[in-house]
Amino acid sequence: MRNRLAGDEDGFPAAAVDLTVKLPAADRSSGLGSGRTDAYLAAIGDQNFGLLGVTAYYRLGFLGGDQPEDIDLEHGFALAVGYPFGRLSVFGELAEIWVPENDSSSLFTTWGAAWQLRPSVLLDGDFAVGLGGDAPDWQVLFGLTVNFGGPGTLLEESVPVRD
Secondary structure, three states, X not given: OEEXXXXXXXXXXXXXXXXXXXXXXOOHHHOOOOOOOEEEEEEEEEEXXXXXXXXXXXXXXXXXXXXXXXOEEEEEEEEEEEEEEOOEEEEEEEEEEEEHHHOEEEEEEEEEEEEEEEOOEEEEEEEEEEEEEOOOOEEEEEEEEEOOOOOOOOHHHOOOOOO
């Protein structure tokens, strides 16, 4: 669940918070899931400089364990830039995920493009390259984002096209 606290108005950055809960949906013994519940709280800032958008992101994760003292913290940092070409936009990101209790750190960069199918629906494809630590060497990613809008917001009015 993501909620925008302030819009990008009068030169001030937009700000949002995001709360995510991941439930154990797959069997751990099959290697498809962690078998635990994880919760994440994120802060997001976004500023436009003309058509160039810059986003800063920090996420604090609480990685579940069998007991409260087994909960590990995860820190996620990212800085992204994006540029729209009508309904198509391109973006790049530098990110790190750090779990101190596991001595785990993943540094990677992601590059991709997003196509705005409708004002409230985005389809994206990305290519990520690990730069160090425990990051995978490379990944191909696909995503679908649906914006349901906020209170009193019509679905199709919630995400304007930036030309």
